Structure formats: C-alpha cells, structure tokens
Amino acid sequence: MKTDLNLLLECLKYQMDQPTSQKEVLVTIYSVCHQNSDASEYFREIGGLMFVNNLVKSSVHSIVKESALFTLGGLAENNVFCQEILCTSGLFEDLCTFLNQKNSSVNLKRMSVYVLLVLVSNNKNGQTYVRESGCLDVLLQLFRTTLSMSEMNLSDNGNNQCYQLWSSVCSALSACVNNPQNEDNQKSCSLVFPYAKDCLQHCTKPEIVRPICSFIGLTIANNSRLQQFFVSIGGLTVLDELLAKLTYNLSENSSSTKLAVVVTKTLDACIADNYAIGAAVARYNIVPNLLMLLSYNIMNSEEKFSVILTLGHCTDGCEENQYVLVKNNGLPLMIQALTESQDEELNKAATFVLQNCKRITEKLSVKLSEDSSNTGAAGHLEEDLQPREGIIGDYRVKAKQILDRIEQLENEHQEVSHLFVSKCRFPSSGTSTK
Numbered sequence: 001m002k003t004d005l006n007l008l009l010e011c012l013k014y015q016m017d018q019p020t021s022q023k024e025v026l027v028t029i030y031s032v033c034h035q036n037s038d039a040s041e042y043f044r045e046i047g048g049l050m051f052v053n054n055l056v057k058s059s060v061h062s063i064v065k066e067s068a069l070f071t072l073g074g075l076a077e078n079n080v081f082c083q084e085i086l087c088t089s090g091l092f093e094d095l096c097t098f099l100n101q102k103n104s105s106v107n108l109k110r111m112s113v114y115v116l117l118v119l120v121s122n123n124k125n126g127q128t129y130v131r132e133s134g135c136l137d138v139l140l141q142l143f144r145t146t147l148s149m150s151e152m153n154l155s156d157n158g159n160n161q162c163y164q165l166w167s168s169v170c171s172a173l174s175a176c177v178n179n180p181q182n183e184d185n186q187k188s189c190s191l192v193f194p195y196a197k198d199c200l201q202h203c204t205k206p207e208i209v210r211p212i213c214s215f216i217g218l219t220i221a222n223n224s225r226l227q228q229f230f231v232s233i234g235g236l237t238v239l240d241e242l243l244a245k246l247t248y249n250l251s252e253n254s255s256s257t258k259l260a261v262v263v264t265k266t267l268d269a270c271i272a273d274n275y276a277i278g279a280a281v282a283r284y285n286i287v288p289n290l291l292m293l294l295s296y297n298i299m300n301s302e303e304k305f306s307v308i309l310t311l312g313h314c315t316d317g318c319e320e321n322q323y324v325l326v327k328n329n330g331l332p333l334m335i336q337a338l339t340e341s342q343d344e345e346l347n348k349a350a351t352f353v354l355q356n357c358k359r360i361t362e363k364l365s366v367k368l369s370e371d372s373s374n375t376g377a378a379g380h381l382e383e384d385l386q387p388r389e390g391i392i393g394d395y396r397v398k399a400k401q402i403l404d405r406i407e408q409l410e411n412e413h414q415e416v417s418h419l420f421v422s423k424c425r426f427p428s429s430g431t432s433t434k
Contacts, residue, residue: 001032001036001038001039001042002042004032005029005032005033005039005042005043005046005048006046008025008028008029008032008048009029009043009046009047009048009051011025012025012026012029012048012051012052012055013051019059019061019063019064020063022055022059022061022064022067023063023064023066023067026052026064026067026068026070026071027067027070027071029043029048029052029071030070030071030074030075033071033074033075033078034074034077034078035078036078037078037079040074040075040076040078040079040082041079041081041082043075044075044079044081044082044085049072049075049082049085049086050085052068052071052072052075053068053072053086053091055068056068056069056072056091056094057094062104062105062108065098065108065111066105066107066108066111069108069111069112069114069115070111070114072086072115072118073111073114073115073117073118076115076118076119077118077121083118083119083123083126086115086119087119087123087125087126087129088129089129089132089133091115091119092116092119092129092130092132092133092135093133095112095115095116095133095135096133096134096135096138098112099112099113099135099138099139099142100138106161106162106165107161109142109165110161110164110165110168113139113142113165113168113169113172114168116130116135116139116172117168117171117172117175120172120175120176121175121179122179122180124180124182127176127177127180127182127185130176130185131176131184131185131188136173136176136185136188136189137188139169139172139173139176140173140188140189140191140192142165142166142169143166143169143170143173143192143195143196144192144195146162146165146166146169147162147163147166149198149199149202149203151163152199152202152203152205152208163207167207167211170211170212170214170215171211173189173215173219174211174214174215174218174219176189177189177218177219178218178221181221181222181223183223186219186220186223186226187226189215189219190219190220190226190229190230193216193219193229193230193233193235194233196212196215196216197230197233197234197235197238199212200212200213200238200239200242201238201241204242204245204246204259206255206258206259209242209259209262209263210259210262213262213263213265213266214262214266216230216235216266216269217265217266217268217269218269220269220270221269221272222272222273224273224274227269227270227271227274227277228274228276228277230270231270231277231280235270236267236270236277236280236281236284237284239263239266239267239270240284240285240286240289242263243260243263243264243267243286243289243290243293244285244289246259246260246263247260247289247292247293250292250293250296250298254298257293257296257298257299257303258303260293261293261299261303261306261307264290264293264306264307264310265306265310267286267310268306268309268310268313271310271313271314272313273313275316275317275318278313278314278316278317278318278321279318279320279321281314281318281321282318282320282321282324286314287311287314287315287321287324287325287328287330288324288328290307290310290311290314291311291325291328291329291330291333293307294307294308294311294333294337295333301341301343301346304337304341304346305343305345305346305349308334308337308346308349308350308352308353309349309352311325311330311353312349312352312353312356315353315356315357316352316356317356319359319360322356322357322359322360323360325353325357326357326360326361330353330357331354331357331361334350334353334354335350335354337350338350338351338354
C-alpha cells in the first residue's frame with residue numbers, strides 16, 4: 001500500500017500538463033485511501049494531502065479541481081488528522097468561491113459541497129468556519145434555487161445532476177447544525193423553513209421528503225425557539241397533512257410506511273420537551289394517524305420505536321392527547337408492543353406512553369363507574385359513549401383491565417423513569433464531537 005501511494009504521488013507530480021491522467025491518478029488515490037485511515041494517514045505523512053490541496057488552488061483544469069476535491073474529501077472523511085489540517089479559513093474561502101462562480105460546473109459544486117460536508121461533520125471548528133466564510137449562506141441559497149418545484153416532481157431525479165447537488169447540499173446543511181448542536185447555524189438555517197415547508201406541501205416523492213425532513217428535524221432539535229417558529233409558519237400543519245396522505249396510502253404502497261416514519265421523526269423533533277407544542281398537537285389528527293400507522297404492524301422494531309416515542313412525547317403532560325390515544329384504542333396497541341417485542345428501547349417507549357396515560361385511565365374507570373357527566377377528557381369520552389348504556393359497561397370493564405395491565409407492566413419495568421424522557425432526542429447524524 002505504501003509503495004503504491006508513493007508511486008501514485010510521483011505520477012501526480014509529473015503529469016501536471018496532462019489533466020486526464022491526473023484525474024485518473026487522483027481517483028486511484030481516493031480508491032486506495034477511502035475507508036482506510038492508515039492509508040490516508042500515510043499519504044498525509046509523505047506530503048500527498050497538501051499537494052492535492054494545492055492542486056485544487058493551482059490547476060486551471062476543472063476536471064482536475066473536481067477530482068482533487070473528491071480525493072480531499074475521501075482523505076478527510078476517514079482520518080481526523082487530515083480533517084484537522086484541511087479545516088482552514090483559506091480552504092473554506094476557496095470552496096465558497098467555487099460555489100459562487102457562475103462558470104463552475106455542477107460537478108465542481110458537488111465536489112465542493114462534499115468537502116464542506118466532510119469538514120463540518122462532527123467538527124465544531126468546521127461548523128464555525130462554514131458560517132464565518134460565507135459558505136453556509138451559499139449552501140442555503142443552493143438549497144432554495146438548485147431545483148425548481150417542477151424538477152422536484154420528476155421521475156428520474158436519481159440521475160439528475162442538479163438533484164444530486166441539491167441532495168448533497170441538504171446533507172451538508174444537516175451536518176452544519178448537528179453533532180455538536182450549533183445554535184448559531186440552526187438559527188441561520190431556519191431562514192429557509194418557509195421554502196422547505198412549501199416543498200413538503202407540493203411534493204411527496206421520497207427522494208425530496210427524506211432530506212428535507214432530516215434537515216428540518218436536526219435544525220429544530222433541542223431548540224424551543226425554532227420549534228415554535230416552525231410551528232408558527234404552518235410547519236406542523238404541513239407535517240400533519242403529509243402524515244395523513246402517507247397513512248391513507250399504507251395499504252396500497254408499503255414504501256409509504258418508511259416515509260411516514262421519516263415524517264414521524266420530524267414531528268417528534270417538533271414537540272420533544274416542548275409542552276406547549278405537544279398540547280397544540282391535539283388540534284390535529286396526528287395521534288390517530290400515528291396509531292393507524294402502528295396498527296398495520298408492518299414495521300421493524302426501530303420504526304415502531306420512533307412512532308411510539310412520538311406518541312410518548314404527544315401524551316407527556318397533555319391530557320387531551322391522552323384522551324385521543326385512549327379513545328382510538330391506543331393502550332391495547334402499547335400493551336401489544338410490550339408483549340410481542342424483546343427490544344428494550346421499544347419496551348421503554350411503550351411503557352412511557354402507558355405511564356403518561358395511567359392517570360386518565362384511572363379517571364375514566366372511576367367516572368364511568370359513577371356514570372358521571374363531568375367535563376374534561378374522561379367526561380368527553382363518557383358523552384361519546386352515553387347513548388348506549390351497555391357500551392359504557394363494556395368500556396368500564398375494558399378500562400379497568402387496561403389499568404390493571406398498566407400496573408402489572410409497571411412492576412415488570414420498574415427501571416423506566418423520567419431519565420428516559422431526557423435521553424430521547426431526535427437522532428443525530430454522528431456520535432463524536434470535537
């Protein structure tokens with residue numbers, strides 16, 4: 001491997017007037033070093049990293065610039081030392097220039113965005129440079145302008161270079177705000193929320209919805225002000241409508257299930273640890289649609305966990321959402337999830353929901369027993385059931401059974417506490433920070 005890299009670097013140096021050959025050498029270097037930290041480190045030690053970096057600046061050939069950027073991204077992606085060395089204001093300014101130049105090819109812009117993605121991933125310094133260099137503003141502009149609404153609905157987006165650029169921009173923006181969480185970058189990125197909301201309103205294609213939902217979710221995660229802002233511009237309404245469309249199509253199209261889970265995770269980022277927004281959920285049809293999604297029983301454990309956790313955040317401290325969940329047969333679904341799954345995190349999430357709903361179930365059981373006409377969540381449910389006395393009796397028995405089952409499950413899952421609530425956050429794109 002070392003001999004090969006030495007020879008490749010020599011070839012690169014002696015082919016300065018042969019752009020096609022240089023491109024081939026750069027791609028070969030990428031192939032050797034990609035996903036190989038030791039190879040990347042050795043190439044750095046023999047001066048290869050800085051030579052390629054200088055090639056980005058000095059070459060007059062677009063194909064060489066593109067290939068050099070591609071190689072830099074591969075080297076830095078798998079080696080933290082390469083990432084640290086490349087993380088300079090000079091390189092960020094060069095990348096900003098490439099993205100701004102009108103004569104830059106789409107592929108040169110894609111490679112520039114790729115390098116930005118690598119430099120900001122799990123890197124607080126990179127997140128700062130991307131903002132201070134103006135790159136973040138350019139990325140946000142590309143997010144808004146690279147694809148038109150009509151292009152978003154094309155059937156061949158996977159082979160569309162403009163779509164590939166736009167998708168890369170979404171990934172880079174997501175890395176700019178997350179892991180570590182960067183509130184300054186989150187604030188800047190929230191400026192495109194109105195556009196992102198419009199995209200979700202007009203397009204339901206998975207290749208558009210997925211990156212937008214991921215970007216929105218990471219931008220508002222653990223940020224109550226931005227959660228509130230997103231809701232204030234109609235974001236929660238759009239997510240509710242999108243979830244309704246997807247759950248309606250579940251029986252016809254199984255791919256709708258996975259996309260519905262993506263939307264669910266974004267909903268969860270909107271309401272997690274924000275009781276005011278959690279209460280606002282009751283104005284929508286979110287809880288019934290989440291229960292419908294869960295009832296199809298075609299999801300894996302991880303997907304079920306995401307749905308149940310969102311239900312947990314909906315019902316946490318909100319009696320109205322608890323009432324909606326009980327009315328729509330949600331408690332038996334939680335119990336079913338507990339009894340059928342061996343997944344510890346899923347079981348904790350289901351127990352979280354049951355604990356949230358324990359009080360209203362107790363109230364329901366008592367009120368139905370007394371045949372009361374009180375107002376409030378349990379009273380409303382009683383009014384729905386009052387016309388037929390027999391149904392009240394059946395529901396009273398069912399409520400008592402569920403309450404007994406909740407208490408039994410609580411004894412089996414005593415380790416579940418409020419620490420679980422603080423642990424549950426919108427998924428991040430990485431695990432380490434600097």
